[in-house]
Amino acid sequence: QVQLVESGGGLVQAGGSLRLSCAASGSIFSINAMGWYRQAPGKQRELVAVITFSSGGSTNYADSVKGRFTISRDDAKSTVYLQMNSLKPEDTAVYYCKLIGSFRDYWGQGTQVTVSS
Numbered sequence: 001q002v003q004l005v006e007s008g009g010g011l012v013q014a015g016g017s018l019r020l021s022c023a024a025s026g027s028i029f030s031i032n033a034m035g036w037y038r039q040a041p042g043k044q045r046e047l048v049a050v051i052t053f054s055s056g057g058s059t060n061y062a063d064s065v066k067g068r069f070t071i072s073r074d075d076a077k078s079t080v081y082l083q084m085n086s087l088k089p090e091d092t093a094v095y096y097c098k099l100i101g102s103f104r105d106y107w108g109q110g111t112q113v114t115v116s117s
Contacts, residue, residue: 001026001027002024002025002026002027002028002099002101002106003024003025003026004022004023004024004097004098004099004106004107004108004109005022005023005024005025005108006020006021006022006095006096006097006108006109006110006111007020007021007022007111008020008021008082008111009095009111009112009113010112010113010114011114011115011116012087012113012114012115012116013087013115013116014087014088014089014115014116014117015086015087016087016115017083017084017085017086017087018084018087018113019081019082019083019084020036020081020082020084020095020097020111020113021079021080021081022034022036022079022080022081022097022108023077023078023079024078024079024099024106025078028078028099028101029101029102029103030101030102031053031078031099031100031101032052032053032054032100032101032102033050033051033052033053033100034050034051034053034073034080034097034098034099034100035047035048035049035050035051035071035080035097035098035100036048036049036050036071036080036082036095036096036097036098037095037096037098038091038093038094038095038096038113039093039094039096039110040092040093040094043093045096046062047060047062048061048062048065048069048082048095049061049062049065049069049070049071049082050071050098050100051071051072051073051080053073053075057072057073059071064090065084065091068084068085068086068087069082069083069084069085070082070083070085071083080097082095084113087113087115088115089115089116089117090115091113091115092113092114092115093113094110094111094112094113095110095111095112095113096108096109096110096111
C-alpha cells in the first residue's frame with residue numbers, strides 16, 4: 001500500500017508563505033506525476049498544481065495561483081513540494097496531495113491551510 005504523508009499546513013496571515021510537503025512511501029513501481037488539489041467548504045475540489053516525474057518535470061498551475069505558488073519534486077525521495085507565497089484568504093482550503101501512478105492513483109489525507117485577513 002502506498003502512503004502519502006503531508007506536512008506544512010497551518011494558519012498564516014495574508015501575504016505570508018507556507019511550504020507543503022508530500023512524501024510517498026510503499027511499493028511504488030512508477031510515478032507519472034504528483035500534484036496538489038484543494039477543496040474549500042461548499043466548493044468542488046480543484047487542481048492547484050501538478051508536476052510530471054518524467055524528464056523535464058513539466059508543470060501546470062491553476063490560474064488563481066500562477067505567479068504565487070511553485071511546485072517542485074524530488075525524484076529520489078518521491079516527494080513533491082508546494083511553495084505558497086503571497087497567500088490570500090481565498091486560498092483557505094484543505095489541500096490534498098495526489099500521486100498519479102502507472103496503474104492507479106493515490107490520495108493523501110489532506111492538510112488544512114487557513115489564511116487570515
